Amino acid sequence: MAEPLKVLITGAAGQIAYSLMFQVGSGSVFGPNQPLKLVLLDILPMKSVLDGVLMEMMDCALPLVKEIVATVDETEAFTDVDVAMLVGAMPRREGMERKDLLAANVKIFKSQGAAMDKVSKKNIKVVVVGNPANTNALICSKYAPSIPKENFSCLTRLDQNRAQAQVAARVGVDTQNVGNTIIWGNHSSTQFPDVSHATVTKDGKVVSVYEAVKDDDWLKGDFIKTVQTRGGAVIKARKLSSAMSAAKATCDHIRDWWTGCAEGKWVSMGVISDGSYDIPKGLMYSFPVRTKPDHTYEIVQGLSISDFARAKMDATAKELQEELAAAMEVCEH
Numbered sequence: 001m002a003e004p005l006k007v008l009i010t011g012a013a014g015q016i017a018y019s020l021m022f023q024v025g026s027g028s029v030f031g032p033n034q035p036l037k038l039v040l041l042d043i044l045p046m047k048s049v050l051d052g053v054l055m056e057m058m059d060c061a062l063p064l065v066k067e068i069v070a071t072v073d074e075t076e077a078f079t080d081v082d083v084a085m086l087v088g089a090m091p092r093r094e095g096m097e098r099k100d101l102l103a104a105n106v107k108i109f110k111s112q113g114a115a116m117d118k119v120s121k122k123n124i125k126v127v128v129v130g131n132p133a134n135t136n137a138l139i140c141s142k143y144a145p146s147i148p149k150e151n152f153s154c155l156t157r158l159d160q161n162r163a164q165a166q167v168a169a170r171v172g173v174d175t176q177n178v179g180n181t182i183i184w185g186n187h188s189s190t191q192f193p194d195v196s197h198a199t200v201t202k203d204g205k206v207v208s209v210y211e212a213v214k215d216d217d218w219l220k221g222d223f224i225k226t227v228q229t230r231g232g233a234v235i236k237a238r239k240l241s242s243a244m245s246a247a248k249a250t251c252d253h254i255r256d257w258w259t260g261c262a263e264g265k266w267v268s269m270g271v272i273s274d275g276s277y278d279i280p281k282g283l284m285y286s287f288p289v290r291t292k293p294d295h296t297y298e299i300v301q302g303l304s305i306s307d308f309a310r311a312k313m314d315a316t317a318k319e320l321q322e323e324l325a326a327a328m329e330v331c332e333h
């Protein structure tokens with residue numbers, strides 16, 4: 001059997017982590033032959049809850065989990081980590097604006113970036129889930145200069161899954177029969193869920209989403225709005241931020257990054273922009289990426305971009321630039 005992978009989950013006493021750690025521990029992310037050392041990090045006021053979660057994880061008696069450490073010490077948590085799932089951050093509640101989160105959360109990622117820089121493996125792979133996810137991931141990478149920027153990502157897979165599920169329900173197919181949807185930009189209501197390169201497989205035939213749906217107004221209107229505002233709709237209904245679906249999407253994101261995506265397929269991940277599609281270099285922006293079995297990825301090149309798409313891609317990039325400026329202000333003062 002392989003050497004155990006050290007996987008860190010932060011926000012371990014919170015609601016996303018509660019679904020996430022079981023899926024990771026059961027082998028559905030790194031596969032049935034990959035042993036794991038799980039590290040669970042939360043903050044001191046949550047220590048008792050964290051201890052309870054640790055008891056439950058032990059009681060799951062998962063054969064792949066060789067060791068579990070629960071800690072409130074950042075340095076201990078980040079030491080020698082291979083994969084970090086950075087969930088720990090405040091969620092938005094009803095009545096709160098996204099802006100309120102930035103000030104509260106961005107310093108967490110400054111501090112964790114600095115810890116990672118000192119004690120994590122240099123080939124660590126990081127997914128940031130805590131909001132504002134793109135900007136937090138960028139801040140984390142800025143404070144971890146010894147780790148390649150390509151190793152940092154943020155979660156937009158939940159948005160991809162939401163888009164896929166909306167189209168599947170509309171057309172009446174299983175979700176896996178909707179392929180190559182794209183989320184461009186920020187994990188926020190300015191994101192652009194784009195189905196202009198996506199396909200539907202129905203009755204053995206592969207057709208474009210536009211051909212399958214036969215309702216361009218819906219695809220350019222309510223579909224986009226529904227995906228963009230789904231997180232807020234869940235908060236309104238549940239009085240809590242999405243958790244089960246966020247945990248599932250985090251597993252999808254890391255599994256595909258770790259094992260590579262199927263031939264001809266791509267997935268959406270927030271990654272550092274290299275200037276592709278004229279998105280400003282250095283922004284943490286969601287692109288379609290092809291992941292590979294050696295845990296690398298490349299941004300899918302050469303997709304045609306309509307004027308409609310261009311305007312939406314630029315609007316979400318602009319929001320990310322504004323968020324970054326606000327975040328730097330918080331971090332530097």
Ligand SMILES: NC(=O)c1ccc[n+]([C@@H]2O[C@H](COP(=O)([O-])OP(=O)(O)OC[C@H]3O[C@@H](n4cnc5c(N)ncnc54)[C@H](O)[C@@H]3O)[C@@H](O)[C@H]2O)c1
Binds near residue numbers: 091132
């Ligand atoms: N990117 C996405 O698709 C997506 C989807 C859903 C939720 N989210 C975000 O994920 C975050 C977590 O959501 P949740 O519902 O699990 O929240 P939660 O409040 O249930 O749990 C968050 C946990 O993080 C802990 N925490 C706070 N600061 C920490 C730190 N410095 N180190 C370690 N742990 C820390 C808290 O104590 C808490 O236990 C929120 O910011 C939420 O908005 C993102």
Ligand SMILES: O=C(O)CC[C@H](O)C(=O)O
Binds near residue numbers: 232235
């Ligand atoms: O705070 C929000 O509006 C979104 C919360 C979360 O990121 C989600 O997408 O479900």
